[in-house]
Amino acid sequence: MRRLSFLVSTLLTATATATVVVVGAAPGAGAAPGDTVSTTVEQAIEKLPVAAEDSSGYNAARFRHWTDPDQDGCDTRAEVIIAEATTPPAVDGRCTITGGAWHSYYDKRDHSGAGALDVDHLVPLAEAWRSGASAWTAEERERFANDLGDPRVLAAVTASEKRLKGDRDPARWEPSDDSADCRYIAEWAAVKGRWKLSLDPAELAALRNMVAECPTEEISYEMAL
Template sequence: MSQLVAQRDSRRGHPARHLVASALALTLVALLTVVHPQSASAYPPGLPSKPAAQSELDALQVRAESESAPYDRNLFPHWITVDGCTTRETVLRRDGDGVEVGSDCYPTSGSWYSEYDGQTRTAPADISIDHVVALAEAWRSGADGWTTARRQDFANDLTGPQLIAVTAEVNSSKSDKDPAEWVPPLASKRCAYSKMWIHTKSRWGLSVDAAEKAALQPLLDSCSY
């Protein structure tokens, strides 16, 4: 009888063996998914919903930008090192796809999709970390009255949507302009950009000028959620 069962199993395949093979195949697919992840969105954490961003925009103080003291970038200590990685290196790793780093935390490979202009780069030297609300803009909007420690926290803010990896070219074109003067070339990214800007100014208690607020409203209106 056992010989007949063995012959039948060899001709038709044992059901248990098929289950094991299927399980192994599913495990392999899962492993491949981990090894080769989908491209990550470069947008940083903390994007609010449209209603939340609207409430924040409505509550922002509107006043003319301050010219009380000259701006100096050194007043915002940035790219500080935490656990062996600078803030820049942390954002490069977070926003890139397939990023590998060396013992010094600097990327040795990877690719970066720039949400502002839709360009992809594979050399970290071609990528800039944009302060969504530029340091000079923050200075003119209230940061001139902050302590150096608070300005350092702002310049290295990884909690909210204030830092994003983009191409050096588009970051240069943006410079320290506000949304009344510059928006991402990709129209499809302007909704998210307005949320990033509004939420950052709200979180840090920064003001907006009248033209800036007027420019932000239609950008936020373009959001579907």
């Protein structure tokens, strides 16, 4: 639904207006914000920069999130929950969500009602900070934390699964449903590439191990920076 619509829209937009850039020496090499990068998951992983991580100075408050840019009464978190419903919920003028159904791909669980859900930053805020976001402006961090331009950045998932994941990268956490691994690392590579974030050595090793199941899977993403 939301993801399919996004992919169709992205492909049409890229064909009509954007420069399509194949990953080169670095993710999005030669690309400007709004350009589209097309590559395989394996190539995307190999071309991401590798650097040691530094957590100093991190605070979630540095990423202003769950804003309401369109001022429709629903913040970013609610927008994701509404958009990712497999059965649309009822939404009133105060953005109270009732009914509906969802599928959490991390653990392959279906939910009736949004109470068991939370919205996960696929690349957690702390991980983004350690991987390059510490050098961003406050406005860039806010854009990342509320990124609705690519449905892979934010995901409505089982709340308990999100808590288990915490701020861990693929070296320390992967979806409890093994069949989700290829999707998860493809989305991880796309989000890190879109936002020009780095990998640490252990993270790279884990991604290389996981991508062996799906090395030729193709991904496209629009550059945010």
